[in-house]
Amino acid sequence: MDLSLMDINWRVILPEITLAVFGFVLLLLEAFLPKDKKRITGHIAWIGIVLSFLFCLNLYGTQLSSFKGMALSDNFAIFFSFLFLISSFFVILQSLSFLKREEQVRGDYYALILFATLGMILMASTLDLVVIFLGLEIVSISLYILSGFRKKDLKSNEASLKFFLMGAFATGFLVYGIALIYGSLGTTNLEKIFILIPLTETTLPGKDFLLYAGIGLLIVGFGFKIASVPFHMWMPDVFEGAPAPIAAFISAGPKSAGFAALLRIFLLAFSSFKPDWILIFWILSVLSMTTGNLLALWQTNLKRLLAYSSIAHVGYILIAFVAGGNSAISGVLFYLSIYILMNLGAFAIIISMGSKDREGTDLFKEYAGAGLKNPFLGVFMAIFMLSLSGFPPTAGFLAKFYIFSSAVKSGYLGLVIIAVINSMISVYYYLRVIVYMFMKPAEEDIKPVSIPFSLGLVILVTGIGILAFGILPQPLLDLAYNSIF
Amino acid sequence: MVPVSYYILLSGVLFSIGVLGFLIRRNVIVVFMSVELMLNAANLAIIAFARNIGSLTGQVIVFLVMTVAAAEVGVGLAIIMMFYRNKKSVNVDDGNLMKW
Structure with missing residues (x-):
């Protein structure tokens, strides 16, 4: 490694630096601010996110590369940075009132959210397996702490422990996969891997075997991180046990970051191996959709239901990996943006329905009749559920439509038929939420809940976003299509 | 010099011992x-x-x-400590509040 040849351009990593600085400032404030002043930490956190967003906006279209391709600002990276920053912004807004209700207003909570966002941006804006690994670990370690944030709560402890053990296990597979790929090709740069694979210069006996084993281990490692079946076991427990805004966060940002890295690794670096890995993704996709949807049918807890629905959605997104091609990649980008809006909105409603003593149950029966008492929450919950199940004219329908149509064009009709059957199964459990909210009589006399401003804002913006992109998808589609690597 | 394949073996x-240990053992620390x-x-x-490739x-x-x-x-370790304080146990099987 020759340091004088390093190309260093700080501008490329300015969004990450901003997040890191704000994160450290928040940690210091947590240590030195008196307790009654800690409310400002949340506001500092969202200001940091907005600043970082502005730097990203400034980088859009620049196509810069720095640190020998370890940090770059192509449109793909910037698109994903936008997604992460927007989802973190909404999560911080949700947390403002959530932490106040929990009487746990703390700066380190927001600092960890900022660090996790930093890790996600690193994952999406690099061409190097090692940086992807580092970003992934920054995200994961922050999330382990955040999911155990309610220290006295047994469920939160358990969620955090399970998440940590599973995540660390997956990390082991990921690192070993990277080790084998490094050993067989001598590089961890994705573009160089893409160039090197066709040139079969054997440096080691059994090089192909090492490479294949490495790719397999990478799939296992990322399978855990994006929670596709059969590596999904941690997700429902973490969703149930973790604080609600953190569950929302996990379903939105880190999952998209995992997909960003997977897209780069498999549709760029290992694209010439596609005939070999396509079957694995086919199986993962079918298993995720089917298991996620079938298990969701039995759930009585809304957060667990959303966890299984999230597993099913991973299955739909994996269809795009099987299909391949530019329309599939832009389909994934579109799907993830819409999915983030739907999930964050639904979780904002869960947070506003909860209360301090009831937090952590979120059973369906608590929602009986709630839609009539709180028409605002009821109507928007109906929109989110319809969008998650893929009803037109919501954006959830279009998101599914673009991915399915790209698979049909590539000739994977069987997979699409399975996916459509799965979507029909999913309508049952999504509609059950709406039925509970509007048609079941309330068990006891419930009072309408008061919605804090920040939560109402999240619900309103995400809900309107889903309807708007459902009717006028073209701007977002164009943006997604221009963001392909 | 010992060939590289020995190290990889x-x-x-x-790695296999690690995976087996993760799946079989019940003590969180182990x-x-x-x-x-x-x-x-x-x-x-x-x-x-x-070393085999000769790169740093x-x-x-x-x-x-x-x-x-x-x-x-x-x-x-902090998470395990938290779990131990509330549960008085470091057995993974005691994390059984949430299933399916």
């Missing part, structure tokens, strides 16, 4: 140690490959992996 064995064994098996493989990159990667492993230990 050893690291494969270590499970966690198994994970660390998996990471160190990967480190051994990377170092052996780096691999050694830098190992430092990064070690840092990450250390951070993971810090957070992991």
